[in-house]
Amino acid sequence: MQTNPASYLGRNRPEPRYSNDRLFWGAVLGVLAGGLGYAALRTSQGRNSVTDRPPDSAPGRTARRSRFGRYAVVGRTVTIAKPRSEVYAFWRDRSNLASFMQNVRSVEETGGLNHWTIEGPAGTEVYLETRMVEDRPDEMISWQSTDASDIETQGKVLFRDAPGDRGTEMEAIIAYVPPMGTLGRWVAKTFQAEPRMQGRRELKRLKMLMETGEIATSALRNSPS
Amino acid sequence: MRALTWHGKHDVRVDTVPDPEIINPRDAILEVTSTAICGSDLHLYDGVIPGMMSGDILGHEFMGRVVETGSKSTLKKGQRVVVPFTISCGACFFCQKQLYSACDNSNPVPNQDVTENLYGHAISALFGYSHLTGGYPGGQAEYVRVPFSDVGPIVIPDGMEDDEVLFLSDILPTGWMAAENADIEEGDTVAVWGCGPVGLFAIQSALAMGAARVIAIDEYPNRLELARTLGADVIDFKQTRVLDALMDMSGGLGPDAVIDAVGMEAHGFGVDTMLDNVKQNIGMGADSAHALREAIMAVRKAGRISIPGVYGGFLDKFPLGALMEKGVQVKTGQTHVQRYLDDLLRRIGDGELDTTFLISHRLPLEEAPKGYKNFRYNQDDWTKVVLKPGTAAN
Numbered sequence: 001m002q003t004n005p006a007s008y009l010g011r012n013r014p015e016p017r018y019s020n021d022r023l024f025w026g027a028v029l030g031v032l033a034g035g036l037g038y039a040a041l042r043t044s045q046g047r048n049s050v051t052d053r054p055p056d057s058a059p060g061r062t063a064r065r066s067r068f069g070r071y072a073v074v075g076r077t078v079t080i081a082k083p084r085s086e087v088y089a090f091w092r093d094r095s096n097l098a099s100f101m102q103n104v105r106s107v108e109e110t111g112g113l114n115h116w117t118i119e120g121p122a123g124t125e126v127y128l129e130t131r132m133v134e135d136r137p138d139e140m141i142s143w144q145s146t147d148a149s150d151i152e153t154q155g156k157v158l159f160r161d162a163p164g165d166r167g168t169e170m171e172a173i174i175a176y177v178p179p180m181g182t183l184g185r186w187v188a189k190t191f192q193a194e195p196r197m198q199g200r201r202e203l204k205r206l207k208m209l210m211e212t213g214e215i216a217t218s219a220l221r222n223s224p225s
Numbered sequence: 226m227r228a229l230t231w232h233g234k235h236d237v238r239v240d241t242v243p244d245p246e247i248i249n250p251r252d253a254i255l256e257v258t259s260t261a262i263c264g265s266d267l268h269l270y271d272g273v274i275p276g277m278m279s280g281d282i283l284g285h286e287f288m289g290r291v292v293e294t295g296s297k298s299t300l301k302k303g304q305r306v307v308v309p310f311t312i313s314c315g316a317c318f319f320c321q322k323q324l325y326s327a328c329d330n331s332n333p334v335p336n337q338d339v340t341e342n343l344y345g346h347a348i349s350a351l352f353g354y355s356h357l358t359g360g361y362p363g364g365q366a367e368y369v370r371v372p373f374s375d376v377g378p379i380v381i382p383d384g385m386e387d388d389e390v391l392f393l394s395d396i397l398p399t400g401w402m403a404a405e406n407a408d409i410e411e412g413d414t415v416a417v418w419g420c421g422p423v424g425l426f427a428i429q430s431a432l433a434m435g436a437a438r439v440i441a442i443d444e445y446p447n448r449l450e451l452a453r454t455l456g457a458d459v460i461d462f463k464q465t466r467v468l469d470a471l472m473d474m475s476g477g478l479g480p481d482a483v484i485d486a487v488g489m490e491a492h493g494f495g496v497d498t499m500l501d502n503v504k505q506n507i508g509m510g511a512d513s514a515h516a517l518r519e520a521i522m523a524v525r526k527a528g529r530i531s532i533p534g535v536y537g538g539f540l541d542k543f544p545l546g547a548l549m550e551k552g553v554q555v556k557t558g559q560t561h562v563q564r565y566l567d568d569l570l571r572r573i574g575d576g577e578l579d580t581t582f583l584i585s586h587r588l589p590l591e592e593a594p595k596g597y598k599n600f601r602y603n604q605d606d607w608t609k610v611v612l613k614p615g616t617a618a619n
Contacts, residue, residue, distance in 0.1 A: 166318055201338075204334045204347075207329065211317050211329075212315075212316050212317075212330050215249075215333075215334070216314075216330060216331055216333045216359070218336070218350070218360045220242075220245045221245065
């Protein structure tokens with residue numbers, strides 16, 4: 001239990017032993033839920049209901065719905081205190097990607113295609129082959145998987161000057177078709193079950209590497225002791 | 226090496242653990258010469274901070290001699306340095322604005338998820354504290370790995386004793402920033418809750434910044450006496466109604482600024498404290514905040530609240546109405562230690578600040594568990610414990 005990150009929110013102590021209290025709190029929660037339901041009903045009958053909502057300025061992937069046709073979409077924006085050309089060049093060099101993407105073992109480029117070797121479920125490897133769709137220096141790179149890939153996916157990264165000389169705002173968006181079976185469960189685990197988490201972790205590592213030259217670790221030693 | 230490790234509530238031990246190694250280019254390794262037990266270590270000792278793991282090495286107030294350096298460290302072997310408890314990269318948006326304790330890059334990525342969900346943003350890393358703040362092995366040990374050693378540590382000139390400069394690591398700048406956050410003006414009356422080390426340094430700092438009157442609140446006679454020797458008036462909350470006293474002692478106006486140097490384990494008489502403690506004990510992530518509630522009630526209209534005390538979770542019965550209707554300003558946060566080091570080192574050297582008056586006990590590292598126990602349960606006599614890893618146990 002103590003090595004599970006989920007236990008961060010718990011305590012390293014036994015569960016409380018209040019069986020009767022559980023009934024009591026259940027009743028309390030029931031009353032509270034009833035109250036909330038009543039309040040929600042009152043609110044929904046209020047005067048200010050809106051039926052037609054024009055699009056707002058937020059990125060589509062932050063919409064309250066999470067599917068866009070067959071695709072699930074994850075994405076995240078990060079500000080990196082480096083010039084746009086430098087961030088673009090680092091990303092454009094595919095051999096850099098494995099240095100901050102946790103599950104990516106290697107990315108090789110041959111014949112205009114990128115070959116990704118990704119750590120899959122239970123020691124397996126997931127193969128991904130992508131071709132560049134668009135490459136606008138210092139602005140945008142987009143890619144799409146080929147039929148040879150285990151996963152159908154497309155994505156892009158956008159580079160913008162951050163306001164106030166804060167460096168570069170880099171936005172990464174990845175859309176993928178959730179596969180079935182074992183692979184599907186693995187994809188769900190790495191992307192969906194921890195929504196936004198995997199992507200945001202990769203971008204944080206990229207930011208660390210570009211801003212500080214290293215990726216922070218609290219380990220005591222290089223090798224597990 | 227030997228190190229003080231955490232194993233659960235009220236269970237800390239000195240264990241033999243592996244020596245640290247250089248991992249990243251900007252790392253350095255120190256041989257620790259002095260390290261203190263901090264009041265915030267008691268929150269760990271009492272088990273009220275989430276994200277601790279058995280075997281964690283504690284300690285975030287430490288100094289020592291450089292014994293190894295990474296290829297990009299700017300330190301040299303043999304230098305004596307004090308290390309800030311906040312770990313900061315020096316390069317991110319926050320570090321460049323000298324908001325070092327908000328560093329984006331020091332907390333290892335997997336450790337950021339919890340606070341990103343809990344607080345809306347991932348918080349930065351600290352030495353020897355919860356895994357929410359990185360889980361970095363701390364300095365209550367013979368050796369410690371110091372990341373970003375080109376940004377954090379300050380080199381100490383020969384001729385200054387460890388005990389004079391050790392508290393640059395945390396409590397001295399924390400007390401200083403607490404007073405700075407109170408935006409003290411000449412002639413102010415400032416009330417300080419808690420006469421632990423941070424409270425005492427906040428009192429000293431407030432007077433140095435021009436406060437006309439500082440009123441210190443605690444229950445322990447020895448701690449109140451230390452506050453008195455610094456020049457504060459004192460209130461013993463066990464014998465005095467604090468709010469009434471503060472109103473009278475500030476001419477009916479209320480203190481211009483208030484400082485909560487107590488934090489999440491406040492104890493007082495109120496019903497609020499009892500309810501807070503119940504929720505804290507059943508793991509609801511609740512803070513006990515009697516001191517903060519009282520401080521909000523006490524501060525004058527349009528006054529200023531500074532909160533150096535540590536909180537981790539949620540609070541109810543929060544007097545938000547008083548805060549808004551009185552037009553009060555609140556400033557808080559972990560200390561931007563690196564910002565204050567040069568100035569405070571100079572003030573120590575010039576004799577403007579006394580940094581050793583509060584040390585009550587010096588112990589070998591091997592006796593650290595005794596230090597924790599007494600710092601926790603004999604607060605009146607044990608005001609500050611400094612551990613000396615280089616000295617033999619009795």
